[in-house]
Amino acid sequence: MRIAVVGATGNTGTALLEELHSRPEVSSVLGIARRLPELDATPYAYADWKTADIQFADSVQNLAEHFADVDAVIHLAWLIQPNSKRELLRRVNVEGTRHVLQAAATAGVKHIAVASSVGAYSPVEDDEPRTEDWPTEGIPTxxxxxxxAAQERVCDEFETAHPEITLARIRPGLIFQGRAGAEIQRYFAGRWAPVQILKTLRPPMVPMPAGVRSQAVHARDVASAYAEAVLRGAHGGFNICADDLLDGETIAKVVAHRDKTRASIALPAAPLRSLVKAAHRMHLLPMDEGWLDMATRVPIMDNSRAKAELGWQPTMSAAQALDDLIEGLGEGSGESSIPMRPRTTDATQKYPLPAADHLMEDDDVDVTLLRQYMADHLSGATAGLQRIRAMADDFIDTPVYARLSEVAVAIGDEHDFLAELMKRQGFPRPGLQAPLLWVGERVSRLKPYGRPPFTRSPSAMVLEAELMMGAVTAKKHGWTVLRCFTDALGVPPEVFDELSAAADHQRDALEQVHRYARERAFRTDRETFVPGN
Known part of the structure; x- marks a missing residue:
């Protein structure tokens, strides 16, 4: 059986690639994502790969072509952030599901599994276990x-129109695994949350919202459920969760590494909700108050149907899965895809560096001048990195987002390499110049481009792409200069050749962004920021 996995680079998708690779019934896997992972890295090397952005209507034809030779489709793609762009989230999550289902039907796929959630269920006020026939109207807040819940209605409509296709709706609880630690931190706690202290220090007491209780499942176990669903041609809803319940005290004991003594401090739900809401509105916390509402109002799921019809069993308890996640949060663990990237990257893994005690000494090289040259480039790289990250954030709802995001990640890796190279050479960090460039880059974003402040002008993408193309060109010249001093720097010349080639790829990607924008920005009959226009 050949299986396509849409959204194969995230928490569940990464575990699913490993699961499908271990199944003798699976002949091959097609991974589909908006942004490709490192294709030679495990487990992403287990799949063939195609790109698609499911939010746009024209993705249906593209997906149908990808699905032409597959027997089953597992749809996992879901956008959690940014909360502030509700139209974007709805377009990706709800309409994107519709597009995937339409494409699967067009291609003649016979078995589909869709990632639903315990969050689809209507709220409850008790801890009575509910089976899959509990209403899926969601929690309004x-x-x-x-x-x-809206995705469930899309599935209802699809089943009515295509009774010949089996459609399984997998409804897991919270999905945990250690190597998703950095991803989960970014989505819920934010990049500045000091979760790294969990690596060496566990708090003796943990504040917990009163009334919180959740069910969880390890990513490996939920991956097994998806595999069983498509291999068996299962139909209907399936609750997927471990058998134990995570209440506030249980969660606190896992976090604190305590067994018998009390570890939680109950916090009143209402004031805490207001605090989370305020922190989210001030952009201090990615998670909004709706996640607290789910943690106290979703039903407890009965997982007996999955055990009986899928032959599924959890291999890890919810507490064990949470403990694995806590370890991953402390380590900042991740994998070789953009959604799963670790909290910090080791520059030595991608680009070889000299030994930590290597100091540049060469009678034929003016070390002071070369140091200043590298410091100037690092200052510019810092400003450029901020600009490309801002571009990706600003244009996340456009068809060019994937290219911008990939360029931002690559530039971030190169920035880390240059900073580490200077550190190992004993170079001082940039002084006043770097913060001045940083401030200048921030201020430059306030240009109205002929439009009112704080609104996007159609020409903004054109000008921003031009600025970044210039920055990337300057960066390539910098790598070319440093290649002349490889012996003194202790870096193989091939490293700078690779960095120069990467700059060419980045400029090509930015040229595609520029082409998209310039064909729309100055016309009255086409809009830059309208999807599919």
């Missing part, structure tokens, strides 16, 4: 839950 949670955008995630509202969209999951």
């Amino acid at each position: 949670s955008h995630y839950s509202v969209d999951k």
Whole structure:
């Protein structure tokens, strides 16, 4: 059986690639994602790869072509952030599901599994276990839950129109695994949350919202459920969760590494909700208050149907899965895809560096001048990195987002390499110049481009792409200069050749962004920021 996995680079998708690779019934796997992972890295090397952005209507034809030779489709793609762009989330999550299902039907796929969630269920006020026939109307105060309920309606419509296709709706609880630690931190706690202290220090007491209780499942176990669903041609909803319940005290004991003594401090739910809401509105916390509402109002799921019809069993308890996640949060663990990237990257893994005690000494090289030259480039690289990250954030709802995001990740790796190279050479960090460039880059974003402040002008993408193309060109010249001093720097010349080639690829990607923008920005009959226009 050949299986396509849409959204194969995230938490569940990464575990699913490993699961399908271990199944003798699976002949091959097609991974589909908006942004490709490192294709030679495990487990992404287990799949063939195609790109698609499912939010746009024209993705249906593209997906149908990808699905032409597959027997089953597993749809996992779901956008959690940014919360502030509700139209974007709805378009990706709800309409994107519709597009994937339409494409699968067009291609003649016979078995489909869709990632639903416990969040799709209607709220409850008790801890009575519910089976899969509990209503899926969602929790109105949670955008995630509202969209999951809307996704269920899309599945209802599809089943009515295509009774010949088996459609399984996998409804897991919280999905944990250690190597998703950095991803989960970015989505819920934010990049500045000091979760790294969990690596060496566990708090003796943990504040917990009163009334919180959740069910969880390890990513490996939920991956097994998806595999069983498509291999067996299962139909209908399936609750997927471990058998134990995570209440506030249990969660606190896992975090604190305590067994018998009390570890939680109960916090009143209402004031905490207001605090989370305020922190989210001030952009201090990615998670909004809707996630707290789900944590106290979703039903407890009965997982007996999955055990009986899928032959599924959890291999890890919810507490064990949470403990694995806590370890991953402390380590900042991740994998070789953009969604799963670790909290910090080791520059030595991608680009070889000299020994930590290597100091540049060469009678034929003016070390002071070369140091200043590298410091100037690092200052510019810092400003450029901020600009490309801002571009990716600003244009996340456009068809060029994937290219911008990939360029931002690559530039970030190169920035880390240059900073580490200077550190190992004993070079001082940039002084006043770097913060001045940083401030200048921030101020430059306030240009109205002929439009009112704080609104996007259609020409913004054109000008921003031009600025970044210039920066990337300057960066390539910098690598060319440093290649002349490889012996003194202790870096193989091939490293700078690779960095120069990467700059060419980045400029090509930015040229595609520029082409998209310039064909729209100055016309009255086409809009830059309208999807599919």
